[in-house]
Amino acid sequence: MKNAGERHGGPRGLLADRNYLRLWLVGGFVNAVRWLELLAAGVFTYDLTRSGFMVAGVTVARMLPMLLVGALAGAIAESVDRKTLMTAGLAAVGTSAAVLCLLAFAGLLELWHIAAGGVVSGTVWASEMAVRRRMVSEVAGPARVGQAVALDTVTSSLTRMAGPVVGGFVLEAVGIGGVYLLSAVLFLAGVVLVAGLDYRQERRPLAIARIPADIAEGFAAARQRPVVMAVLATTVVMNAFGFSYTAMIPPIGRHEFGVSATLVGLLASAEAGGGLIGGLVLASGRIRQERAAVFLGGTLALMVAVALAAVAPWYWLMLLLLFLGGLGSAAFASMQSTLILTEAPAELRSRLMGIVTVCIGTAPLGILAVGALSDRIGASNAMLVMALAGLLGLVLVRLRWPIPGG
Numbered sequence: 001m002k003n004a005g006e007r008h009g010g011p012r013g014l015l016a017d018r019n020y021l022r023l024w025l026v027g028g029f030v031n032a033v034r035w036l037e038l039l040a041a042g043v044f045t046y047d048l049t050r051s052g053f054m055v056a057g058v059t060v061a062r063m064l065p066m067l068l069v070g071a072l073a074g075a076i077a078e079s080v081d082r083k084t085l086m087t088a089g090l091a092a093v094g095t096s097a098a099v100l101c102l103l104a105f106a107g108l109l110e111l112w113h114i115a116a117g118g119v120v121s122g123t124v125w126a127s128e129m130a131v132r133r134r135m136v137s138e139v140a141g142p143a144r145v146g147q148a149v150a151l152d153t154v155t156s157s158l159t160r161m162a163g164p165v166v167g168g169f170v171l172e173a174v175g176i177g178g179v180y181l182l183s184a185v186l187f188l189a190g191v192v193l194v195a196g197l198d199y200r201q202e203r204r205p206l207a208i209a210r211i212p213a214d215i216a217e218g219f220a221a222a223r224q225r226p227v228v229m230a231v232l233a234t235t236v237v238m239n240a241f242g243f244s245y246t247a248m249i250p251p252i253g254r255h256e257f258g259v260s261a262t263l264v265g266l267l268a269s270a271e272a273g274g275g276l277i278g279g280l281v282l283a284s285g286r287i288r289q290e291r292a293a294v295f296l297g298g299t300l301a302l303m304v305a306v307a308l309a310a311v312a313p314w315y316w317l318m319l320l321l322l323f324l325g326g327l328g329s330a331a332f333a334s335m336q337s338t339l340i341l342t343e344a345p346a347e348l349r350s351r352l353m354g355i356v357t358v359c360i361g362t363a364p365l366g367i368l369a370v371g372a373l374s375d376r377i378g379a380s381n382a383m384l385v386m387a388l389a390g391l392l393g394l395v396l397v398r399l400r401w402p403i404p405g406g
Contacts, residue, residue: 023136027155033187034121040176041059041118042250044176061119066126082134083197096120134349137149137349147283153333153337158272160269165265234332234397244369245309248382270318274322294335295335295336306390370383
C-alpha cells in the first residue's frame with residue numbers, strides 16, 4: 001500500500017504522512033540541539049581558554065565517534081529495530097544533557113565534562129544516517145526518495161541556522177546551563193515523537209561474529225560502484241577541509257571582528273540559511289538537472305564560498321558569502337544521501353550509509369588541523385588554507401571517479 005508521501009506530490013504530501021512527519025520533526029529537534037550546543041560549547045571554551053585549538057578539541061570530541069563507530073552502526077541497523085535504536089539514542093543524549101545542565105547550574109561544569117557530553121552525543125550522531133535517514137527514505141517510498149531527503153535537508157539547514165543563533169542568545173542570557181536544559185527538553189520531545197511512530201522493518205538475524213564481515217561487504221560493494229565511491233571520497237574532502245571552517249567561527253567572530261556571542265551565532269548560521277533556501281528549491285522538484293551534476297556543482301560552490309569568506313575584511317561580507325555557500329551545501333547534503341540510497345541495493349543501504357557516516361567522521365581530522373594552524377597563522381588564514389586544499393581535493397576526486405551526468 002502506498003503511503004501519503006507517494007499518493008500526493010511535493011513537501012505537503014510528504015508532511016501529510018504522519019510517520020514521515022514524526023521522523024522529520026525528530027530530525028529537526030536533534031539537529032537544533034547539535035548546532036546550538038556546538039556553538040555554545042565553542043564560545044564557552046574560547047572565552048575560557050582563548051585558544052582556537054581548544055575550541056577545535058571540544059568539537060572533535062563530538063565528531064570523532066562518527067569515524068570510529070559509523071560503519072558499526074550501519075551494520076547493526078540492518079539487524080536491530082531502527083525505531084528502538086533511535087529511542088535509545090535520544091534517551092542517552094537527553095540524560096547526558098540533563099547531567100551537564102545540573103553541573104553548570106551548580107557551578108561545577110568543566111571542559112572535560114563538555115567533551116565527555118560531546119562524545120555521548122557524537123556516538124548517537126554516528127547512527128543518524130544508517131537509522132533515521134534510512135527510515136526517512138523507507139516511509140517516503142521509492143518514488144519520493146529524492147524529495148524526502150531534500151525536505152529533510154531543509155530541516156537540517158533550518159536548525160543549523162536557528163541553532164547557533166539560539167545557542168548564542170541563551171548562552172548570553174542564561175549561561176551554558178540554559179543551553180543544556182533546552183537540549184534535554186528537546187530530546188525528551190523526540191522520544192515522545194518516536195514512541196508514536198508506526199514503523200516496521202525487515203531484519204536479518206544479528207550475528208555479532210559476522211559484523212566485521214558485514215562491514216567489509218559494505219566496503220566491497222562501494223568499491224564496485226564508481227558513483228558511490230565518488231560520493232564517499234567527496235564526503236571526506238568536504239568534511240575534512242570544507243566544513244572545518246565551523247571551528248573557526250568563534251575565534252574569528254570574537255577576536256577578529258570583536259562581536260557578541262549572539263552575532264557569532266548568526267555568523268555560524270549563515271551557511272545554513274543558504275542551505276535552507278537551496279533545500280526548499282530541491283524539495284520542490286523544480287531542479288531538473290542530473291543528480292550528479294547538482295551534487296558536484298554544490299560541492300564546488302560551497303568550497304569557493306568558504307575560501308572567499310576567509311579573506312572577507314568585514315563581518316557582514318563574510319556572513320553573505322557563507323550564506324551563498326549554503327546554496328551549495330544544500331545540493332551536496334541532499335544528493336549525498338539520495339545518490340547512495342538510489343545506487344545501492346536495499347540490503348546494503350544501511351551499511352553504505354554507515355560508511356558515509358565514517359567519511360563524515362573524518363571532519364575531526366580537519367578540525368584539529370585548522371585548530372593547530374589557527375594558533376600559528378591566525379583563524380582566517382587557517383580557514384583559507386583548508387579551503388584551498390579542499391578545492392584541490394575535489395579536482396582529484398573528479399579525475400579519479402568521474403560520475404556520469406556530472
